[in-house]
Amino acid sequence: MDPAERRELILSAARRAFASRPYEEVSLVEVAAEAQASEALVHKYFAGKAGLYAQVLRRAADELTERTRQADDALPPNSSARDRVRTSILTYLDFIAERSPGWVTYQALAGHDPGDEAARVRRQAREAA
Template identity: 40%
Template sequence: MGVEERRQQLIGVALELFSHRSPDHVSIDEIAAAAGISRPLVYHYFPGKQSLYEAALRRAADELAERFVEPREGPLGARLLRVMTRFFDFVDEHGPGFFALMRGGPAVGSSTANAMIDEVRQAAYEQILSHLSIQSPPPRLELVVRSWVSLAESTALLWLDGRRIPRGELELQLVHDFAALAAVSAAYDDEMARILLPVLADEPPGGPFGDLVTRLTGLAATLPAARTGAAAPASPLPAARTA
């Protein structure tokens, strides 16, 4: 193999191993064996495990950022749901690797690793703004979008610990979370309301945002019984998507 071809092979091998186990628990010897080369040859292409980890991290970061790219066609709720599905595909496929990516793995404190993680977050932030056709976001919108990106990251990390909630429910819930964050902000700010109302007007009743309205309406219907202590009626909330 040529130098660059061998480097890319080693990055691919390392990323595959990191996807199944924490980088801390993967040795250079294992990477060399999986690549079919000697340990000294690994060091010929990478000075050490840290540099190989950061190269694998770079590839993972680029791939993760691409998961947020979505054509600007159709209702926003459906677009966000497709993004969340691809995001969780990545998380599902690269569990330990995703955890290492977002938490630093053996690169904790590395300025290179931290910069790559910030790039992923910034890419996700810019993609959401593009779907809203906003170039210079007002402060409340920036707060909403960055908070939501952070929430998606934290939710995925918690989900990896046992996968105790069906993945499909979390994907849909995160889309609902975005709508809820934006709606609360719009209730406080006219500029946010002017951004959000046209988005909601384009949403079909059966879409993710319409589903949120149905669920909240159903929840509100149970409040009178809850306040009086009477037996609550059967929940009118629709079942979540669990695919």
């Protein structure tokens, strides 16, 4: 299998795992097994659990940023600030609803994230909303 495909399989397995359980309960062995990869390969691609988690969060934040931008771009040019804020909030709430309980868990981990990258992702998500 192509390394990029394997990396995507690992990220997909990690996204599902982190969405269904708290960070502390997710093991790299389990993620690797679901992705039909070795734990060593997960470490090679992501430098461990914190790096994998940060990449999962980064992708979610990037998607939220893009959705928010698209929703804002779809508004008429003369839309009020109130309409723009409402659209951003509704986009964010839809995003959360699609990802519960994982995104809720992510928010609950505020201040307890493993690594600086997760804090940067949190700031990006906040700025997007």
